[in-house]
Amino acid sequence: GQNIDQPTEMTATEGAIVQINCTYQTSGFNGLFWYQQHAGEAPTFLSYNVLDGLEEKGRFSSFLSRSKGYSYLLLKELQMKDSASYLCVAADSNYQLIWGAGTKLIIKP
Amino acid sequence: GAVVSQHPSWVICKSGTSVKIECRSLDFQATTMFWYRQFPKQSLMLMATSNEGSKATYEQGVEKDKFLINHASLTLSTLTVTSAHPEDSSFYICSARGVGGGDTGELFFGEGSRLTVL
Numbered sequence: 436g437q438n439i440d441q442p443t444e445m446t447a448t449e450g451a452i453v454q455i456n457c458t459y460q461t462s463g464f465n466g467l468f469w470y471q472q473h474a475g476e477a478p479t480f481l482s483y484n485v486l487d488g489l490e491e492k493g494r495f496s497s498f499l500s501r502s503k504g505y506s507y508l509l510l511k512e513l514q515m516k517d518s519a520s521y522l523c524v525a526a527d528s529n530y531q532l533i534w535g536a537g538t539k540l541i542i543k544p
Numbered sequence: 545g546a547v548v549s550q551h552p553s554w555v556i557c558k559s560g561t562s563v564k565i566e567c568r569s570l571d572f573q574a575t576t577m578f579w580y581r582q583f584p585k586q587s588l589m590l591m592a593t594s595n596e597g598s599k600a601t602y603e604q605g606v607e608k609d610k611f612l613i614n615h616a617s618l619t620l621s622t623l624t625v626t627s628a629h630p631e632d633s634s635f636y637i638c639s640a641r642g643v644g645g646g647d648t649g650e651l652f653f654g655e656g657s658r659l660t661v662l
Contacts (some may be wrong), residue, residue, distance in 0.1 A: 468651075475635075476574060476655075476656065477653040477654060477655055477656045478588065478637075478653055479653070480651065480652070480653075522587065522588070528629050531593075532578070532651075533587075534587055534588055534590070535587065536586075536587040537587050
């Protein structure tokens, strides 16, 4: 079957760095997305990886290893506003999106 | 980035009535739109995939006669919740994928519509 695994909840300190891991199993693969979702709001696109390696975008970076079925989202210089759920989403061979349950990130002062 | 507008943001209705939610791509043409539902403290759940000019593809367990989806143009898709019941109360979100080359697969999300059925 197809599935996404990511931690349910993580806690980090303001100003620190946190890495949210995600493993996936899909029928074919057309890329991996990371979305940020604040409570009660729609998800916001953060990144898309389809090739192996690290993509850096400001304070956020995303990494992909297709051979390992593994991705991570790295958040640097954490701010209180980064407290949110982070969704790992994989696209299969038909571009069907397989959603993870999300990782709730709690930032403490 | 591209803009997707969803309307209404909030809707309260009586049990047994039907509610229509609109999803519009404002500055691009969307060949494919997706409809999701999110219950409190749960992840987004894909309900259906809507391609312009054809019938929507529903996910397993989603009743197509209850959740009517119409994607009549490249900028508009609608979701109608027919004969709504309290258990249909949820947050409904649409997203759209654009037309054209260089498609990164990026999806653009509407603001969401919170439905409360009394």
